[in-house]
Amino acid sequence: MNIENPSVSIKQLDLSFGAVNVLNGLNLDIAEGEFLVLLGSSGCGKSTLLNCIAGLLEPTDGQIHIKGKNVTWAEPSERGIGMVFQSYALYPQMTVRGNLSFGLKNARVPKPEIEKRVARAAEVLQIEALLDRKPAALSGGQRQRVAIGRALVRDVDVFLFDEPLSNLDAKLRADLRVELKRLHNQLQNTMIYVTHDQVEAMTLANRIAIMKDGNIMQLGTPDEIYNQPQNLYVADFIGSPSMNFLNGTLENGTFACRDLTLPMSGYAFAAPQVADDAAVIGIRPEHIITGELVAGAPVKTQVLIDLVEPMGSDTLVYAQVDGKPFRIRMDGQARVAMGETLDIGIDPARASLFDQNTEARL
Amino acid sequence: MSASTTNLTGPTGPKPKSGVTVASFFVYGTLFIMALYYLAPLYVMITTSLKTMPEIRQGDVFALPRDITFQPWFDAWRSENTGAVSRGLSDGFWNSVTITIPSVILSISIASVNGYALANWPFKGATVFFTILIFGAFIPYQLMLYPIVILLKNIGLYGDLGGLIIVHTIFGMPILTLLFRNYFSTLPSELFSAARIDGAGFWGIFFRVMLPMSVPIVVVAVILQITGIWNDFLFGVVYARSETWPMTVQLNNIVNSTFGEKEYNVNMAATILTGLVPLTVYLVSGKLFVRGIAAGAVKG
Numbered sequence: 001m002n003i004e005n006p007s008v009s010i011k012q013l014d015l016s017f018g019a020v021n022v023l024n025g026l027n028l029d030i031a032e033g034e035f036l037v038l039l040g041s042s043g044c045g046k047s048t049l050l051n052c053i054a055g056l057l058e059p060t061d062g063q064i065h066i067k068g069k070n071v072t073w074a075e076p077s078e079r080g081i082g083m084v085f086q087s088y089a090l091y092p093q094m095t096v097r098g099n100l101s102f103g104l105k106n107a108r109v110p111k112p113e114i115e116k117r118v119a120r121a122a123e124v125l126q127i128e129a130l131l132d133r134k135p136a137a138l139s140g141g142q143r144q145r146v147a148i149g150r151a152l153v154r155d156v157d158v159f160l161f162d163e164p165l166s167n168l169d170a171k172l173r174a175d176l177r178v179e180l181k182r183l184h185n186q187l188q189n190t191m192i193y194v195t196h197d198q199v200e201a202m203t204l205a206n207r208i209a210i211m212k213d214g215n216i217m218q219l220g221t222p223d224e225i226y227n228q229p230q231n232l233y234v235a236d237f238i239g240s241p242s243m244n245f246l247n248g249t250l251e252n253g254t255f256a257c258r259d260l261t262l263p264m265s266g267y268a269f270a271a272p273q274v275a276d277d278a279a280v281i282g283i284r285p286e287h288i289i290t291g292e293l294v295a296g297a298p299v300k301t302q303v304l305i306d307l308v309e310p311m312g313s314d315t316l317v318y319a320q321v322d323g324k325p326f327r328i329r330m331d332g333q334a335r336v337a338m339g340e341t342l343d344i345g346i347d348p349a350r351a352s353l354f355d356q357n358t359e360a361r362l
Numbered sequence: 363m364s365a366s367t368t369n370l371t372g373p374t375g376p377k378p379k380s381g382v383t384v385a386s387f388f389v390y391g392t393l394f395i396m397a398l399y400y401l402a403p404l405y406v407m408i409t410t411s412l413k414t415m416p417e418i419r420q421g422d423v424f425a426l427p428r429d430i431t432f433q434p435w436f437d438a439w440r441s442e443n444t445g446a447v448s449r450g451l452s453d454g455f456w457n458s459v460t461i462t463i464p465s466v467i468l469s470i471s472i473a474s475v476n477g478y479a480l481a482n483w484p485f486k487g488a489t490v491f492f493t494i495l496i497f498g499a500f501i502p503y504q505l506m507l508y509p510i511v512i513l514l515k516n517i518g519l520y521g522d523l524g525g526l527i528i529v530h531t532i533f534g535m536p537i538l539t540l541l542f543r544n545y546f547s548t549l550p551s552e553l554f555s556a557a558r559i560d561g562a563g564f565w566g567i568f569f570r571v572m573l574p575m576s577v578p579i580v581v582v583a584v585i586l587q588i589t590g591i592w593n594d595f596l597f598g599v600v601y602a603r604s605e606t607w608p609m610t611v612q613l614n615n616i617v618n619s620t621f622g623e624k625e626y627n628v629n630m631a632a633t634i635l636t637g638l639v640p641l642t643v644y645l646v647s648g649k650l651f652v653r654g655i656a657a658g659a660v661k662g
Contacts, residue, residue, distance in 0.1 A: 056559075085556060091551060094574075
């Protein structure tokens with residue numbers, strides 16, 4: 001995907017701490033107004049990349065462009081970015097108003113203008129009533145709002161978020177997530193958001209970049225990432241409970257393992273010609289057909305139920321296929337019990353097929 | 363839920379507190395004896411300082427004073443028997459004040475900036491610089507006594523209060539820098555990053571973000587420096603003249619005076635007077651110290 005006039009552009013970025021390479025020749029273009037999520041497990045380099053964009057870390061090699069300007073050597077404050085940190089990083093001795101106006105005072109913005117901008121940010125984030133309080137007197141959610149406000153008042157082009165919701169409890173996290181999405185719709189700024197929470201990534205992002213060991217494993221819309229993972233890592237990383245994987249062989253367009261034979265006629269192969277080889281098929285627990293619909297499924301089989309986890313909205317069933325654990329997500333109203341056999345159906349068109357050696361999507 | 367009350371058997375509700383046991387008797391007994399042991403000298407000093415010389419000569423150190431007199435305290439403050447030079451503690455007191463206040467302010471100002479730079483602005487050779495500085499803390503003072511005499515003579519500050527201030531400032535540097543560096547390293551680095559993004563520079567971050575959060579460590583440094591510099595005897599006796607002697611040196615001259623009768627009551631009063639400043643600092647700042655720590659503990 002080629003982006004014209006990217007808002008942020010990262011070119012061949014390398015970063016190493018001594019002998020450890022954290023980022024390897026990373027290239028990434030982020031469009032104007034895009035909400036890009038950097039997703040990965042800890043140590044994958046996502047926060048490091050964000051700190052490089054912010055100018056808090058010096059890259060070993062490569063360039064960073066923001067709004068078409070090469071800012072590789074620029075100070076953090078000169079880059080036109082605002083950043084929100086996981087630990088809020090509010091100045092504890094200043095009031096909320098002091099926190100919001102600190103950056104503007106440093107930039108020598110005239111006083112009436114500061115007041116105007118602080119008032120506007122406070123209104124957008126609904127923290128007007130808190131302006132004269134110290135951070136210690138705020139709840140976690142309020143603090144994070146102030147931290148967002150601090151980025152907001154600076155009128156920047158690019159917002160950087162470093163796991164901003166990770167310190168909040170589950171309910172507040174969900175609330176603030178929706179607010180963030182609303183804020184993005186309202187402001188239409190470029191936002192780069194680092195998280196290890198795939199729900200945040202899926203719900204917020206225009207595009208997700210899944211990172212591993214300093215490389216981008218896949219860059220795509222949430223829909224692409226979820227439905228067409230480009231490799232085994234992404235397929236396994238996204239989805240909870242994670243995808244079921246079965247090892248087998250692909251012969252003449254049919255995938256076969258010990259327990260199952262799946263004709264892949266409806267499957268959209270990545271390349272028109274696929275050689276017969278060892279392959280891995282990935283099937284999402286929620287794509288397994290159960291109940292009355294099994295009759296119309298392309299492939300049918302039976303499994304023995306090992307364990308049932310009722311979660312209210314849906315029910316997770318654990319079984320075994322081909323000697324490997326196999327998870328099935330059923331409707332919450334399904335009445336199933338341990339030890340029963342369950343009829344299931346599989347639609348190969350919705351599955352993902354990977355090469356066993358290269359781990360790339362077939 | 364049924365409202366019926368059944369009689370429960372076995373342990374119910376809070377566990378009963380046990381009374382005086384052998385263990386607690388020994389613990390409190392030992393603590394009491396230790397307290398007595400440490401308070402006894404203070405008791406002797408205060409009672410003796412309020413006695414007249416004839417009463418002291420009777421030899422009962424633990425007796426309460428019969429005729430309470432405050433004359434020894436006045437004598438100690440402004441007596442005429444400070445060795446060969448006729449002067450009391452009062453001049454020494456003002457010398458000590460003139461030495462301590464600028465030394466404390468100067469050393470803490472410089473060390474806090476040092477510590478902040480070392481903790482937050484990694485520069486080339488920072489670790490080498492820090493190692494050298496810490497090494498300085500382990501060099502015995504005696505080694506540097508004479509070189510500093512020559513140094514001070516050359517810049518014309520030997521015997522001056524200014525010279526003593528410089529010496530105290532320099533010798534406070536290693537430990538204070540370590541103190542501040544370690545404290546600033548414990549502050550969340552995201553705070554520093556946030557301030558950089560907000561466009562604050564080296565001094566802006568120091569004065570507007572870091573220093574307001576450093577009340578507890580500044581209080582610790584102030585206590586450390588005031589007591590250390592006030593109690594110093596070695597530098598005072600080596601680098602000062604009789605007119606610039608700090609209080610500790612004056613006290614020594616009173617107590618070790620070889621002329622005439624030993625005035626124990628004056629000696630006791632003089633010693634308490636000299637120790638009063640560090641004592642007050644502990645008592646006053648103790649409260650401030652706790653408050654400072656409590657304020658610093660609230661995460662922002």
